[in-house]
Amino acid sequence: AQALLRASRLPGLGPSIGGGAARSYFLLLEQQGRTQGLCLLPRGTPEGSELALPGRRFALRLGQAVRFHLASASGDGAWQAGELVELDAERFVRLPALAAVLAPTQGQGQGQGQRRAEVTVELLTRMTEVGTLEVHCVACDDPTQRWQLAFQLRGAGAAESDAADATDGTGGADTGPTAHPRLAEALALLERVFGEGSQRVEAKEVRQLRAGLERLLGPREAWELALLRALFDALLARARRRRRSAEHERAWLNLAGYCLRPGTGAPLDDWRVAQLWELYPQGLQFGAESNNWSEWWTLWRRAAGGLGEAQQLELLQTVGATLEQIVTSRQASHPLKGSYDDMLRLVAALERVPQAYRAELGQWLVGRLQKTAQASGASAAGALAREGKAGAKSGGKPTEPASAWWVVGRLGARVxxxxxxxxxxxxxxxxxxxxxxxxxxxxxxxxAAFAAVQIARVSGDRARDLAPQWRELVLQRLVEIKAPELWCRMLRERVEPDAAEQRLSYGEALPPGLRLLAG
Structure with a gap:
């Protein structure tokens, strides 16, 4: 009796309390145009037990962003692991999706040209003691190859489906249950322009690609984050075919940058930006096209939020050399490296560059802007004295565009x-x-006014805020020009940016539902 009592106190041998999984869990699948649920784990399955899904094989995509959607049910349905069931809103609750990139194993290819690799797998499932549903994807031809997915379920059963959709910012090229209803048509349009095969697409059709997508999906300003990332993933998978023509390259750069902006904010964005950065050393195929250069610089400005310091420094080095070449050129035309304004806007977006570089660039730009203002004033005075016409040429003096003051505001911003x-x-x-x-x-x-607001605004950090008298001077000037009240508030107190300010600060609107927090 004493021995039995001692044995019952050993770890794992004493009595335990547990009724198994409190709910049944299902993987959502598209089957013949309707959504069905594949039972991964029936209600009551003991924790730690591993279940196989008999008779079920799947094609698993590797090396690209994908999403997995789950639903749960707490009823007493006698479902079996591997069973396909019809879903209804009364019994099944949608859970937040899981976004993942499952890397190819050795020999399956990891380059740009093999990103769409697929492998046939079977599934094993297991509920852990801490409430995690583990799904192991086991290669059918080599069971030693496994990919694990882990769904955190503790407390998720009470989630409502609309809450799940609201938190689902993932962006795999997914045509599943939460996808835009016309996403499949949009992907087919991208495939027609950038897909495999030798079909010829007229240049006009390539130029009208964005308009075609808007006819399917609505105005692009209203495209949700998940839709944008789904389109980007499709473009990324077809990146190699952007080089078919100058129009293909320009359309790809424009759409890819727009769909990835601001380079952060959705699950797997770090992976997306890393994949995009692999294209940077390749440069442009059609470098004689100035419009392609403009789209090239715009692409990296839009993705800048996801680039690290080293990557941003590399961009700054390239752009800085080109800017210097432009301003010192004695030729009438600038080198074919795109719009000067596009390059300045890119530099302003490189916020992970150390402050010494930003200070040097800003000082250089302010100096040129001041000389431009002086030259403009002298030209105007001379023109009036001669009763001549306005618009006299500067005679080789610096001629910075007024929009460069916006760049100064970004470089000197307190937030x-x-x-x-x-x-x-x-x-x-x-x-x-x-x-x-x-x-x-x-x-x-x-x-100039908004640039001054960015520099003088209240950040809440005394170490970076300007002296109060400077804020007061800016405030007086804002009142004189009847500036928006929000700008005045930004000089009196810390204000989180709204959509209008973000458009001014970032240079364009951010995706709906995504708001950059002031730092």
């Missing part, structure tokens, strides 16, 4: 869109730039 506070320029440097802005006529130089 980062996605970077770290340590990369912001010092208050002393920012104050010097603000003085240059205060010397302008804000009614004539449209970007």
């Amino acid at each position: 980062s869109l996605y970077g770290q506070a340590q990369n912001l320029v010092s208050p002393e440097v920012a104050t010097a730039w603000l003085q240059a802005l205060l010397a302008l006529d804000w009614r004539r130089v449209e970007p």
